[in-house]
Amino acid sequence: MKRRIAAWLGAAALGLSLMMPAGAAERGQVTIMPTAAQAGARHVQRETFSAQEIIDAGHKFFGTTTKGLARAVESVFARQGRPSGYILGEEASGAFIGGLRYGEGWLYLKNGQRRKVFWQGPSIGFDAGGNGSRVLMLVYDIDSPRQILGRFPGVNGSAYVVGGLDISVHSNQQIIVVPIRTGVGARLGANMGYLKFTARPTWNPF
Numbered sequence: 148m149k150r151r152i153a154a155w156l157g158a159a160a161l162g163l164s165l166m167m168p169a170g171a172a173e174r175g176q177v178t179i180m181p182t183a184a185q186a187g188a189r190h191v192q193r194e195t196f197s198a199q200e201i202i203d204a205g206h207k208f209f210g211t212t213t214k215g216l217a218r219a220v221e222s223v224f225a226r227q228g229r230p231s232g233y234i235l236g237e238e239a240s241g242a243f244i245g246g247l248r249y250g251e252g253w254l255y256l257k258n259g260q261r262r263k264v265f266w267q268g269p270s271i272g273f274d275a276g277g278n279g280s281r282v283l284m285l286v287y288d289i290d291s292p293r294q295i296l297g298r299f300p301g302v303n304g305s306a307y308v309v310g311g312l313d314i315s316v317h318s319n320q321q322i323i324v325v326p327i328r329t330g331v332g333a334r335l336g337a338n339m340g341y342l343k344f345t346a347r348p349t350w351n352p353f
Contacts, residue, residue, distance in 0.1 A: 193290065194257035195229035204255075205283045208235045209329060215310015216283075219327050222309045223285055227316075227325060232256040232286035232295075234264065238328075239279045246340075247352050250282060254292055262292040267352040268342040280328045287323040299324050300341040317342050 198220055205216045236252015251265045289295060297319055305316035317324045324342065343352065 193231050193288070195231050196233065196257055197229065198224050201230070201233060201283070201285065204233065204235065205327075208283065209281055215312055216327075216329075218310035219312040219314060220283075220285075222307075223314060223325050223327065227285070227287060227323060230285040230287050230325075231258075232289045234282070234284040234286060234295075234324075236264075236266075236282050236284075237280070238266070238282055248342075249348075249350075249352075251348065252282065252284075254286065254295055256289065256292065258290070260292050262295075262346075264292075264295055264344050264346070265348045266342050266344045267349065269340050269352045283327045285325040285327070287325075289322050294322060295324075295344045296346060298341050298343045 201220050202217050234252045234254045236250050238248055238250025240248030247269055249267050254264050255261045299317035299319050302316040307314055312327050312329050314327050
């Protein structure tokens with residue numbers, strides 16, 4: 148039995164010595180080599196869109212009404228960084244203190260996935276007017292299209308205007324959605340409500 152234990156200890160010592168860099172044993176240093184899964188995990192990075200890719204997609208969708216689109220996108224990139232997805236769509240909304248908005252479009256991920264999405268949402272605040280607009284939404288920290296489904300409350304104080312386009316920020320604490328809107332009217336007060344993304348259209352904004 149003692150011989151067997153000694154053999155095991157000798158094999159373990161040999162294995163450790165093979166994992167040490169040259170000279171490490173003399174310096175009293177031991178290097179533990181990571182597994183392939185651990186090494187790969189450190190190099191996994193979420194694929195993201197560049198500002199130019201987003202601007203090009205927006206120009207094709209919005210057409211000639213987007214003179215300030217590049218400025219708006221660059222402003223969002225400066226605040227939030229590079230998104231891993233974006234939505235191109237259209238929406239209609241209206242409000243007098245309280246309001247509603249409905250929209251639909253396509254979600255595109257950098258990894259090549261996409262899906263049709265619908266969104267609805269109530270809003271409250273000092274907000275009045277009507278709006279029919281095309282929307283570009285930048286989506287952050289998303290890996291799968293199904294992650295967009297759910298409610299995204301507006302971040303208070305996040306609404307601002309750049310290049311004639313209104314911008315707001317919504318987050319469910321895991322994913323951030325930043326709508327950039329152009330159209331008739333302005334309804335920045337809507338950032339006090341939330342957006343609810345669904346797989347099918349519905350009239351229920353709640």
